[in-house]
Amino acid sequence: MAARGHVQDPNDRRLRPIYDYLDNGNNKMAIQQADKLLKKHKDLHCAKVLKAIGLQRTGKQDEAFSLAQEVATLEPTDDNSLQALTILYREMHRPELVTKLYEAAVKKVPLSEEYHSHLFMAYARVGEYKKMQQAGMALYKTVPKNPYYFWSVMSLVMQAISAQDEKLAQTMFLPLAERMVEKMVKEEKIEAEAEVQLYFMILERLGKCVEALDVVRGPLGEKLTSELRSRENKCMMMYQRLQLWPECNALSYKLLLKNPDDWQFYLSYFDSLFHLMDKSWSPPNEGKHCVEGPVQTTVAEAVKFVVDRMEEEDKKESRPLRGPYMACLELIHRLRQRGCPDEQELGDPLELMLQFFGKFGDKPCCITDLKIYLHLLPPEQHTQFKNRLGELVPLGEVGEDGFGFPGDTKALQRHLCVCQLSRVLGLQHALDTEGKLCLITELKAHYHYGLQFGKSCLKTELQFSDTYCLMVAHVYIDLWTETGDENMLWQCLGVLEEGLSFSPSNAQFKLLLLLLFCRLGAFQPVVDLYSSLDAKHVQHDTIGYLLTRYAGSLGQFAAASQSYNFSLRFFHSNQKDTSEYIIQAYKYGAFEKIPEFIAFRTRLNQSLHFAQVRTERMLLDLYTEADITSSLEESVKAMGLCPEEDDIPWDNMRDNRDLTVLFSWDPKDRELTEEHRRLSLQEELVWLKVRSLTLRLLASLALLGHAPSSRNSDKANENGVSAKSSTLQTLLSQLDLTLQTAAQITEKQTQVHTRFTNNCVIQPQEISWLQVASRVITGVIVPSYSPMLICSLPPELLSRCKGEVLEMKDSRLMTQPSLLETLVFFVEVNCVCVCVIHGDVSWSDCVCVCVCVCVIHGDVSWSDCECV
Template sequence: MYGFFLLFFVDYLDNGNNKMAIQQADKLLKKHKDLHCAKVLKAIGLQRTGKQDEAFTLAQEVAALEPTDDNSLQALTILYREMHRPELVTKLYEAAVKKVPNSEEYHSHLFMAYARVGEYKKMQQAGMALYKIVPKNPYYFWSVMSLIMQSISAQDEKLSKTMFLPLAERMVEKMVKEDKIEAEAETDQAVQQGIISTMNSLKNWNIRDLNTGHDGEFCLARHVSSNYAGVPEVELYYMILERLEKYQEALDVVRGKLGEKLTSELQSRENKCMEMYKKLGKWPECNALSRKLLLKNPDDWQFYMIYFDSLFQLIDTAWSPPAEEEHSLEGEVHHSTEQAVVFIEQRIIQESNSIRPLRGPYLAQLELIRRLQHRGCSEEHKLGEEPAAWQCLMLLEEGLTHSPSNAQFKLLLIRIYCILGAFEPVVELYSSLDAKHIQHDTIGYLLTRYAAAFGHYAAASQSCNFALRFFHSNQKDTSEYIIQAYKYGAFEKIPEFIAFRNRLNSSLHFAQVRTERMLLDLLLEANISASLDESIKSMSLSPEEDDIPWNDLQDNRDLTVLFNWDPKDRCISEEDKRLSLEEETIWLRIRSLTLRLISGLPALSHNAQPKNSEKNTENGVSSKIHTVRALLQQLDTAVNSGKRFLEQKIQYPVLGPPPSRMAGYFNSGSCQCQTSLFYLVSDIYELDTNGLDDSTAIQERIGNSLKSLLEQLTDQFNKCKGDLLEVREGSFKTHPNILENLVFFVETISIVLWVCSYSDTILRPCRSSLQKKKKKKKESIVAMPPVFASFQDYLSGLQTLTSNVIDHIKGLEITLAALKLEELSIEDNLLLQEEKKFTKTALGKIQNSYQHAIQEIGELLKKRLDTIKNLKV
């Protein structure tokens, strides 16, 4: 009876009808208060309707009873995963195992729960406990794999190689000596059938199944269905020996009887042999084996590369075959360029006669020519040419009409439009690339670097969301891949999955996008639709917390995604990559510190108590100002690092990494102004602490700072003047720096307002207090401290300046709208009519992009002006 009702709940939840599921759960719980599973299903419905606190309370009521029924445990597991609280699943199954100590299922779930949170030592213990209850090989080797994971995660490499890995090795050797690995093959057919059933269930995943149904896991399940046939224990043994650097022993395992079972992947045994040959420097064996594999599959590029690497190693060491013995363990060895040329030509002849020729042999011929030229030619002469951006745009736009799926055309167009400051066409081009999964990290920088920089705020939010969605889903999904790998014995994949997750969590691009997205949200929302305080709370921002893994940042950008046929000295070098990473890291530090300083402003405003340091300390405000001042010192250090970096005047190749926004940050005057604003916060706090009566010097310093700030802001505005797009007598020129300077100006004005809001919370009570004193003394005139007049002049100046900038933006809109591109007469008479058409197309896209950008900037600035008008200290 209950099961019938529970199925209804499941259907409602699977179909997204969460409110109906909650209603049905309430009906059933009125009659049966202790029906645990119904409570949890209700909690799932509450979680999915945004009532997280109610859902968690209800779930904890059930969890506190330590349930052992499968329905309740599975439902709680699903709920905790959706809450991103996997650590609670471990507690759930720890309790279940204590109550039902001989349950294979609950022990298995406990192991997998530990795997989700990376508790490797507990995984080792849980695996052995499971093996003692049910002596199946997979459970034993789960424990072995957990030892390997302890070795990988151990900070002490010596401990890893002297304790964890040797213990894992002994455990595997014990099974080898007892011939239990061999015995496992008898059950392979049954195991495969179980895996096939799991794969089928993955196709139709819903809330009834705790496994996740992502494509990645389905592929993994498909992979491990064959992996078990090859006995994953052998893979594990190989992994241990390789990590212990026992390369010869690993090679003996692969070439021996156990190696015959390595059929999990195509040519798995051969690949492992090849890897050990390389580690051991056995180049004759590498060459002979790669040659044999190329005879079987002449399109496998990795074996061409190994063939060439080994060939030139043998040539460089003047190796020659023995007179009477075999050339190598793997057979005949090629050790001269003549042999290589003949071998590649034979592959080409063979493929040219086939029904469906392969490209591998032809590319191999080019690779061989390239290597021979590199070894025999001197360095090419330098050529840096002036980039003809407009001609490139015309050619690429025309090319894209003939080849609309050409990714290189699109990537080049993205790069050139961004150089010209036109972001709007980039959005469509990037979208048409249909970037998937890891590409959001490797090439996403091409989009996110320029999104906010050129004033397309809505598009910037969208592009950041695309990237962040991938990173956040990776954090959740990778743990499930690890679980599946344990379940099906794909042990080799577990370190890869964990390394992949760590690499993405430490991604430079991830940190950049997350930081810029939060700054963008504050820019668009704070003091417009919500207070700065509310916006910061919604982002869980805290000035004390720095969650960027600075020491482990990974540069995952694909900086060679654009094909390059330039001479070697004009291509991107390792030094370019190193310098780009240094620049991006400095810029990220500046942006992160700016964000944290902004997040510290509301905390300083809370419970401000003039002349009462003890009260301030109690309220935590004193500690907050110490944090702000410490962050300000760090910002000064980062700014100085940025200035020193820019003094090198580094020029990356045209197709190399795009420069960061740091140069614009300094050149626009934004850096100086923003830093001054944060120092003003420190002065205002000091004024609040000392009181108006004893702060003449501070008030004078604040007054001078406010005058200086107005001058700095005026200088910033002056750098925003000029036309974005000039068209004169058939020639045209863009000025994207004006657009970027405007964006920096709007950002600075926003910080100005947030600092003014803080100042208002400090000075307004002081003014009210003075006015009350005036009434008590019945004096007609009470001299007001000069700080109030300084702030009034400052606010008045801000209002005038912001109005002038808005007028300037309106002028830019009028100028751009007045351009008649269809009447444009292009000077170059050599251009064909068709070519002129594509030039106008590109120019029109740039014009539209500029128009929409300044409209968005203007609208945001108008909202800021409204806020300025409401400020009255």
């Protein structure tokens, strides 16, 4: 709440109880206390605002807003009232009203640094960059402090970033910002690192790389001290953009001599070396090679440099660094790409990898380091490599079960690394069914044996042998995929559940269990599993689809509603939270972060997952709430749906799903590719288009009244939301085209065949049901009442609704989760049809339930249904 106690004012003492009640969540007592105080002090504006806050928090928004406006029209200048109004307007999601408050306050108290500052931040919350620039300069003139001046400069940069016209940004906003900073440079008023960072940012965006390089290498660059090697990194960036490869090479060489484990400089060293070779660059006969020092221009020099780094690491008594050994493999990779025979001077890749494993095999990073260079080994060496790795793993004597086990966690990690590399090389996939079952037995034995090393682990810590358990699950999934034996899937579930009992914080167990349960149609455990992941912030966007994709399609409508709301809360709070981050960045001079925050907010606003969840949430509300809490038309009005407007940013849609969230040790030919991602996104977009058009069609029908006919005229409601019969026809045409596209995707069988994508695949039955709904809406099928709809549906569609989700077949439990999804679409299509006919009946209506029962079981007649 507003600050109190820093000003010696008797009103602070009177207001303190109200603040305390609000802080403790006792809003009713806060309102009562405010009323008592207002009886004695009618002109105590802050008490009115605090009462309004209490009213807002108890759901009386209109009354709260009216009370707040009474105070706002008086243009208060006391800090308590302004702070309280700011809090209230933010809770009402009306930040634009805060700007009006402080505009009036600044006019009345033009020399107040605090009010000028609050006005600037109020503009920042609503993104009024031009007004921010003006407010910043007004603040600087009132209180000539450097930060305020550079607030105005940064606001110019933000105008350039947000400008629709790139030419305007390059010719007006950025040059003006550059001149403003140059003025301070000439007057020698640059004080802080943030000011130099901003100058560099402006020059970089203007493409003035030479000038930016001069700033970094000059006296101003000495202020760049907050980050390690900040100055060198910026120099390297400019060298690369200017294609100054000698300087880039020399700087990389120099930095690697100081820190031979800095991987980014190895990459820039190799990049610059080969650019120089391609250009046949040679150093001058006299003087320095370049401003950064000596330049290396031959492969022989690079080979010697890398070998020397490795030899230095070999001589160290302490643990060696990984960088030089990985650099050797990277150089071999690049030389092979160029067909250079000099790679042989670096050694045999197999021996180098064995050497690397010998030094770092007991670290989890070993597998990820070696994985990217396994292509250097020819296929005929894969088995040899795996066997020789095994020789470097210290295992105990072979017991009765035929396995030797590691004696400590380091040996365990080495054995794990060998198992993972074996899978990456495809050796596990090459096994037959019997071989895979033997492998499972071995991995299980190692898993259970390794549990002894984690007896003292906390519940929040992972067991050392967890990866064995996860690999067992992957092999079971391989067997299920290859043989179709669903028993393998049940065995996999058992293994993962056992692993979770010993390691309850293992996110990989939970994610894989989540997907497998959904694959089986068992959604109930999924909610708890996802909740236990404790997803934070942006993870609601990157992995939220794992929950929301299945909830509705598996008929779990209550869970779907909760999951949609959970995701939407994150997206809706994004706008407010990002504004706060931007304000803090201005306050602390972190100007480089401000464009990043803006880009992050834009990325979330354009998120595919956001558009999907919002659309599905509104559809679910219409299907389940219409005619229960309100009519269909009232529900549409409450949502503010306008059939003629499509607010989904189709051209700028961002696919933020993390499709690689699950660990995978699959060979390269089985990995998720960019083509898979493209196809997955294509299917998601088509499905979203179908759902969005369905929603807009329902809204159009609701606003028109009932089914379209010649008697229906264009109609507008009291909120200005209108519907036209022509809009209905346009939407139907768009839906028909989209369904044709969906059918083409299905025919081409573009489904991503991988267990790790969780792709929202458009099934043929979904297209069929939607086509039926489309035909009903267009009037091709016009049943006089709901039961007649059954007679109009194609028999093959109805047959897909028959069957058992769980059934015993040949003494084995078999599942048909697709049946659940088919039933959901069947009921949804009936709901659409009922909406067309009656206008205000939801799918919770008994007619739809009877339709489902009759079709599925065939043993209930319409005469048995009381509703008919």
